[in-house]
Each structure stands twice: as structure tokens, then as C-alpha cells.
Amino acid sequence: MLAAMSPPAISPLPAGESSARTRGDACPGSLRLHRADDGALARVRVPGGVLAAGQADALGELAGRWGDGDIHLTSRGNVQLRALTADCGGELARVLGGSGLLPSERHERVRNIVASPLSGLDNLGRADVGPWLSELDGLLCGSDRAAALSGRFLFALDDGRGDVDALGGDVTLLARGGDRLPAQGGDGELPAHDGDRALLRMGTAREAVLVPYGQAARAALVAAETFLDSAPDAGTWRVADLPDGADALLMEVVRALRSAGVGAELAPSPPRPRAAAAPGPGIVTGAGRATAALSVGVPLGRITAAQWRLLADTAGQHGDGTLRLTPWRGVVVPGVAPERAAGALHALGEAGLVIGADSPWTGVGACIGRPGCAKSLSDVRALAGAAVGPVGALPVYWSGCARRCGHPHGDRVDVVATAEGHEVAVVRGSIRDEPVLVPGGSHALSATVAAARGTRD
Template structure:
């Protein structure tokens, strides 16, 4: 193995950005934030212990699961170098700072295990990550530039927008890889396809084409497509493409998607659990790692629902493992009210937040009735940091403990249709429990 490239000093920022990374610890009201980008969302039990130890030793002990299947540590103190070195020693990032930003590739948390998948995407994902990390030209990509690789799994987040999305499909008895730009397979059609074996070449061609058109002011795919239509973008790829009606009319199939409780695998089962509102303590993470070692395959998978999966748990151990995870404070089934709620950091951790959204969400849970939408998001400001797509219902803070209520409507931009103004949490809970046709502006 060739020697590792000399790492830059730990206080060097790879490039200006407000987006946290391993090497970029961003200041917040409650201290620094370090984001740990996990390849395919996978975290070994030993690495989970290392994150828990780092959060206690170098920060305030707050760990968060993100909506891009990563982890972040909050409340970091002055010893940035010590924190980063501890995480690097656990294999949780590259020794080259410039390689960290570009590792934004999301897979199904059950990639390689989902019985409904058309293909195991993990080998191609490993190639794509190696391409991103090892190609200096691609280090110019924005720290927010994101890719999705979808293998047709039943457990799949199809609504998060990505700069580039790739979906496996089967046509004429052959496996293909469809590509879409600035969107998601849940509500868009592909622009072209290549044989699945040519997937890495497709990714390389798309990224090279993007960088030809991008600039400091146009660093995301949606910005580039303002002046270059998606069709013109695809026309410029130096790659044989399939673009007939069978590809262009294809729509990613949807299934009922559950990510908590016992989940089917091709062999055995996985357990899905969620830390309340995406926030873990070191004890919770250590406990989950212990259960993964004793009852699973020794790994954890982070999911885009801010939850964890423990793969390959034997049927005889499922109940015992879920009981242990429940005692640690994890949500283990969709019937628990907090399973339906997401919330941003709130005013204690973010200067832009107008209310303590996480504490408010805990209160709201007691007033959330059976008619309420399956997903309700509380956000302290219009940026809506904790959710990558528009929720069925959004509560936008306007003052401490008071919110405007929006319901998602494809005809209305942003959060959707405004249904209630300046509501208390109890009033919001009551309105959310009403049938949609009974809600007035």
C-alpha cells in the first residue's frame, strides 16, 4: 500500500463553506459541529464506540443522526485537533481534508440485504466513493453536492432531492442504470440510462460535464440547469446512452416503506430503531453497538429517516434485542408519537432558530392525534435544516412556542399551503388531527 498523503494541519479549512465536515468544525450557538460522513451509512460497532468516546471527551455528549445517513457531534470545545485525530484513528474519514467534502453518496440502509433489490449497489458505491475521493478535479464539487444510488430496494428514501440520482431498472431482461438530475426518483423521470456495468463511467461523465458548466455562483446542479436544460446537459455527455421511451417513461415503483421494528432481509432480519428526534447520547450509541455485536453482524446502518438499523439479527434474538434498545431510549415502532416528528436543533443550538423546536416536539407529541399526518416537521426558521424534503405538515416557528402550520401541496411552492397562523403547540396538535378539508386558512 502506498504511504498516505501528508495531512494538512487540523486547523486548515478545505474551502469556505457553512457545511460541517470531519475537517471543518463549524461554530454554532451550542459549540462546534463536526459531521462524520459514513460510506453507505455503515458504522462498525467499534467505530460507534469511538464516536461516543469523542463526543464525551471533546464535546458536550450530543450526537445526531442526520437525514443523509451520517452522524454529527455537537457542542465541540476548543480541542478540534484532538477530536479529528480520534475520529481519523477510528477510520471515520480520509487523511486528506480535500477528500472529505465530496463523499456525499446515499444508499438504502439495507443495500445488499433488501430482498426487493434488483442489485447489490455496494460494489458500485465503493467505486464511486473511490472516484470522488481520489480524483483531484472532483474535489472542486460543493460540500453540499449529493448523489443517490438506488438499487430498487423496498426500504428506500425516494423523496430527498439530489444533484444526481441513479436508479437500477430492468429492461429487456438486462439491468440498466437510469440517471436523473436535480431531483429524486420518487417524483421524476430519468433522462437516460446505461448498462449497469457502465455505472462508474456514467458517474464520471456526469461530474466532468457538471464541472465544465459550474462556477462559484453555480455550484449545485439545479443552478447549472437554469442556463443548460437537462436534455442539453445529457447531450453533452461523451458516453453511449439509451434514451428511448422505455427509459424516459420509466417511473421508480413505490412500496409501503417502514424503517422501525423488524425489517425483512434476504437472509434473516434487521432491526430498525430511532433516537427521539434524531438525537443520541453516548450511552445510547454504545448500547446499540453492544447489541449489534451480540445479536447482529457487528455493524450499524444510519438511515435518511435519522434512524439506525442493526442488520442480520437472528429471529430468536429479535425480541430480546428490541427490548434492550427500547430500554436505551430508542423508538422501536411507528406507533410511538415521536416516530412521526422531526425537528431542527432549535434556538438553544442555532442563532436563527426562533423556538426550542426539539423540546416543543416532545410537548406536541402528547397532543398528536390519530388523524395527524404521518410526518410532521418543526423548524425554527425557513431553512428547514433537519429535513431534506417537504414534510406532509410543517410547523414554522415565529416566536417561542408559537408556529405557523403548513400542509404540503404540490401546487404551492415552499412548505405548501398555510393552514394556521401563530398557533400554540396544543392548537397545532388539534388542527393536525382534523381532516384536511376542515382546515381553514
């Protein structure tokens, strides 16, 4: 199977250039690389952010041998390898395929699934979305029709707490209440049984669809395939691009689900949370659970080789052998014995990862900026580092140009580089305040950003 894989092709588009909407999207993947100013870029999809420790080792090997040595996290819980050499294609495909990170050559760019990172770990969700994640990824890779999805189409699996529901998925499954039984051994709870139901959302449609919990993953795939049947052309990448909107699509989805034998009925769509709730750094526990989890933040989403090795070693030696990458550029290590949790967390903090809410890096994000991106007008990462200070009431995201690549959803301070300086504005919901232009150096910019963020109580 690996021998049949095509080596990655490097897109001829200039760094950061979008493809024309008439051609479909040019999202990078692990078999179609993107040419950036610092070399080729590979984006490796990690559905739900779940990585085995061995897969983490494979990614670290690739980054060290062919790239800049670091692991770059994305706002969808995926991994980017940057500064790759032009001749790494065959080795990239071989290592990713051998580690299970490339189960289907045709589907590698469409495996865009975010999931509640703490699902099943803290007992705060209404169900464990793990079964949805495994089944949906398998269904995606087995669907010929789904291979036509855009690399930007997003599935979100929310365990009921509303965290990834706020990320604006094209197809969102939201767990609802129901009877849950204690698991054997008292370690958490069993997933919801088939009598429970999930709410399936499509973009910003005013209504949603209730489907049986046990058929939720299949329903998500049917919804995505129905979207493809409704898309007028290759430039319709996401549900929001449909000319008739998501409401018209929803009725088609209900008919398709019923034809496929999936019980489906319309229901009111509850309002989405205005801001996504990232897991806080620290030790995560749940009543009655025999193990804990470690949640850490990653400054600007860039993990050094030493930090990555420590995370993988911590998962293998102290955890259950897996890592969970979050859509907020953090990492969760599940399955840690409670008596070892504090020591393991301290070691991660000593390595430079964020382990407490009082870290000055809390809530600070940035795109790659200069020199990695030709479109960027500023070295926003250096400026973000110079501006870190007391934790603000609002998060802040620094963008090197008006495209705002990787920006988060929800309330935030928006810093955008322009030809005249940097614009600083507060974003609340869908409203962006009138920006303040700061033409001066980093000191004036830092002060303006700090004032916009406010002070957290």
C-alpha cells in the first residue's frame, strides 16, 4: 500500500496565495505541500487531535530530519511541519503511512475533525465523543464521495460542554443529555447508550436535526455528502458558501438521513456559545475517575523538539500512551496516575510549556508572520513575545496581514499588521470595534494591546 502513495507535490502558488474559487481550494496537506518563504510546508491532519506516542515520535523525526525541528500546532488541532526541503516527499509519505497518520491518500486533506479535548476525562460532558471520532474518521476515509470535500470543510464533535461547538463547524454533532451508567471499576462513565440523541447542526441554520447517538457519525457523513450534492461548483468550499444558505440544505439532509435509514427529526437549534472554551492548563480530574490528565498550553503554538520529546515520553511513561492536541494550540496528556500528575506537570512547565493560568502566554496567539510568510508585513511573533505581560481579560491574536490566518473564534483583541503600522481592535462576537492604528515601535504597540486586553480579575 505504501508503495502506491504519490510523493507530495509542492504547490506553485506564491506563499499564502489562495486558489481561485472556480478551482476548488488549495489547502496544503501531507501529500500536497505549500511553498512558503521558509521552505515547503506540510499540514498533517490529526482527527480529534488524538495522537499515539509512536505517531508523535514519527512527526518529531520528520520535523528534525527534513524541517525546522519544531512542531507547529494549528487552530484545528492539526500539525504543520515547516521549512521542509524540496526532496523530502518520498520519506514524508513513507513515515506518515507507516505510522498510521495517512490511512487514505485520497482523503488526507478532508479529515478535518475537531473534538472536545477533555471528553471522557473530567465527567463534565454529556457523553464521550470518542466513539463518534473513530467511526466518523473511518467512514470519511471509506467514502468516495467525501474525497471531494474541501480541505477547509470542518466537522466538530462536541460532548455537550459547548467548546468546539463555538468553532463554527460545517457539520457539528452536539451531545445531549441522557442516562449514563458508571463504568466498570468506577473509572468515569460509559458512553451514552443508543437511546440518547445527538443534535446535528449545519453551519448557521436556524434549526438542527436530532439523530440517535449510535448513528451520529453516520449522520455526519450523510450531511457532508448532501452538502456536496447541493454545492453549485468547485468554489463552494463550506456550508456558508451555499447561495441558498444552510437552512435550505438542512431539509435535504433530513430527507437524505431518512432515506439512509437514520432516524432524524427537526429540532430548534440552541444558540452557540459566543466564545470557545479552551481547556485550562493544569491537572484535570473527574469525580470517580482513577486517573488524571495534564493540560498544557504551547506559546504561540510552536513546540520545540525537546518539548515534543518530553510530551511523547510523558504520554508513554506516565499516561495512556496518547496525546490530544487541542484547537487552542494546547496539548492534553490523558491517563496519568494522580500521584504522578504534579511531578509530571512541573517537568512540562520547566521545559517552557504553560501549566498555569497565570502564565503571561495565556491567551496569546499569532500567525507565522515574517520571515516564514511572504504576505506578512511584520514579525508578529517577535512583537507578541515582546508584549507578553500580566494576563489580560481578553485573549489577543497577532496577524501579519489582513487575512488573519489561524485566528481564533470568539471575543479577542485583534492585532493586524498594515503598511502604516499595526491596527488594534476589540472583537466581540461578530462585531469588530473601530481599530486604533499604532505606527510606532514595539513599546507603544505593547501598551496599546495591554490596554485593549484589560485586566483579568
